């Protein structure tokens with residue numbers, strides 16, 4: 662099983678392969694995880710770009726910032742996540758993540774004992790401008 666997925670990863674383009682190795686274990690190969698245990702990325706990660714606070718939030722997540730990728734690779738993975746796996750959830754014209762942006766985010770990774778509370782505040786802001794983002798509420802729901 663592990664050997665099979667490593668072989669699959671080796672055949673993918675570098676960004677997809679980096680996603681699969683660094684993120685896919687939790688978020689699923691196609692961004693479908695196991696909400697409510699891990700938030701789904703498929704069809705909704707782009708909603709975080711609805712607000713500047715949302716954009717900053719996902720760039721500063723510990724699991725994102727501690728990935729074994731350089732800032733350029735990490736920016737590419739984030740763009741794959743929000744624009745490709747996010748499947749049209751990003752608002753039109755949202756600019757892609759850059760290496761400089763991810764390097765800056767890494768210098769201020771979120772350090773909070775209650776990430777769920779931080780996330781809830783971010784989503785409340787997003788829902789004001791992007792009501793279609795309701796699916797984000799599935800993660801952590803009882």
Ligand code: HEC
Nearest residue numbers: 683684687699700706719722724725728738739742776797
């Ligand atoms: C160990 C499991 C794990 C790994 C590995 C992981 N994540 Fe996550 N991710 C989570 C969890 C859990 C959350 C919810 C917030 C939190 O608790 O960190 C999350 C939240 C997110 C979110 C916000 C989604 C939402 O609706 O809350 C994005 C975007 C994201 N991760 C992207 C990535 C990327 C990109 C990588 C790889 C570089 C990655 N994650 C690696 C578990 C993981």
